[in-house]
Amino acid sequence: MACPRSRGRGAAYHQYGKSEAVFGEVLARSPGLRQRIVIQTKCGIRLPEGDRPGYYDLRGAGIVRRVEESLARLRTDVLDVLLLHRPDPLTDPGGLAAALASLHAQGLVRQFGVSNMSGPQIAALQAHTDLPLVVNQLEMSLVRRDWVEAGVLFNTPDATRNGFAPGTLEWCAANGVRLQAWGPLARGRLTSGADTRVSRLVAELARRKDTTPETILLWWLRRHPAGIAPVIGTTRPERISACADAARREPDLTHEEWYELWATAREAPLP
Template identity: 50%
Template sequence: MTSHPTAATNASAPGRLIYGCMGLGGSWDDAPYGPAEVDQAAAAIDAARHLGITLFDHADIYRRGKSEQVFGDVLAATPGLREQLLIQTKCGIRQAGDGLPGRYDFSAGHILASVNGSLQRLRTDYVDILLLHRPDPLTDVAELAGAVGRLMEEGKVRALGVSNMSAAQISHLQDRLETPIVANQLEMSLGKRAWVESTVLVNQDTGFDTGFPHGTLEHAATHGIELQAYGSLAQGLYSGRPSGTAADLATAGLVQALAQGWNTTAEAVVLGWLMRHPARISPVIGTSNPARIAACADAPRIAAEMSREAWYALWTEARGSAMP
């Protein structure tokens, strides 16, 4: 099997902006959504498309399935829209309920049922990329490979990715999969820096405290795996709600100063810092506010123009100490 051409597999290609749909669909409980939530989803989708965003990120658990469902409502109300978009969703997390604990599940039965449920809610016949959401320690890789192969043969999934996985975990899966893993979605931002700290803390005692598996970025670059960054705006820590530590406040000040000097927004600076890294990082924008989505438009330009000195200045300010 080969990956679908819509999936990013070229290691030399720059990152892209992705719209994350977790904020759509109303509450996180079982309460139904209404017309206001449909209008909110339509406005967010339109704002993202205005930026040139084509990839929309989902998971079967977001808002207990309502994020996918409200997105499907917008697709159904807009003939021809589905063909203009790329949709990815995730499976593998089972939430607590009916006396059972929250858990992870890569069994064939759960994967097949999860994807079929997502397709029904999204009102589409296929997803462009399916991400395996979090590692399941009980994974039977042969069983997993069989389920993925079946979904691809049926045309329900066109490419495969993972989320929250290390290089070793990806390699373990890839040994048995016939289709290449094309994406790995991780929490990465100027606020959550373990992914970049791990690269300079090799042979440093503090390196053991980062909690990020060293070599994961390098593995992605070597194998043409797109790195997708969730939480990429750091929940507005540097671009709208300055708070936290002295380092956080200083970083927010630097972000604002750079934004003014570059005639752009704080959001573009924060995302541009991620995209400046050569690992092809693609930020996932999670806000449902159209104005804040629009504020991200300049990120690719800022990434292309950001100097090494500015990039290191932001990192050093955020970490609150000099490079080791």
């Protein structure tokens, strides 16, 4: 969970925890809401403070402390899902596993996952814990396509320039790890008035299918057999409303339309 700065709110409100704190206030004002929703949050990235640069921290004690702070801000007794946000090169897998086991045994966290990790990185963590890692959250959109291109660029000169760890989607599917897409609307680059071939195609498909351009972008992700779940990060109510069809309707894109969107976005033929 990306957390803007929050100052002057007391010990329970960490400097970088405003979004959780505001959500906690909503839960406090809405009796019964907590039982109808799933709360997922993240830990692992320590943002800059003063002259100290940001860094990654998956030390066991740090994870426990971050969970305690999140629970206080959210005003709840348990997190449904906790994501370990980005790999920490200094991770002690044994200490990390012990922290996860303790949090689970105390009933503070029900399930665990990761964010921005490759298949081999998840496998390395999973080897140290019996608790299943159930989610991998990655940046995925019609603009950020390296995750889908990695599979088709194999054995081509462009493969080394792609950068996405090959086999990650397949590993997650084979091991029951649900894929979540952050940034699925590409920060509005295709729906905020940009006049490009791909934005025009998205708008035309939306018109033909009686839906919104945002829904077309989310359908493109959901049409993939990996079962991708888009994570909508906007704070604009109108943008959230524009995504509603993506939840109400099954992806209405043909095989050919899905590829047309892909090929148009990449501005080059498929290999």
